[in-house]
Amino acid sequence: MLKGGHCNLSVKKNESKVVDSIDMEDLGDKASFCRCWRSAKFPYCDGTHGKHNTTTGDNVGPLVIKKKEL
Ligand code: FES
Numbered sequence: 001m002l003k004g005g006h007c008n009l010s011v012k013k014n015e016s017k018v019v020d021s022i023d024m025e026d027l028g029d030k031a032s033f034c035r036c037w038r039s040a041k042f043p044y045c046d047g048t049h050g051k052h053n054t055t056t057g058d059n060v061g062p063l064v065i066k067k068k069e070l
Helices: 049-056
Strands: 030-033 063-066
Touching: none
Parallel strands: none
Antiparallel strands: 030 063
């Protein structure tokens, strides 16, 4: 088992597993979800990935879910 190297540094660390559930009806036209685990609004992206990428040289960004334009 790999030890250390946690990607989650601060989100719900008192829980054994971080699971978020959001109703599709509550998403509106567009929602951005954090994949860097640094957002203060987790599970939503707050743009903190930009600072993380600049600091570390990483290239992570959000998952953007949006309604298809008809
Ligand atoms: Fe984590 Fe944007 S803040 S992906």
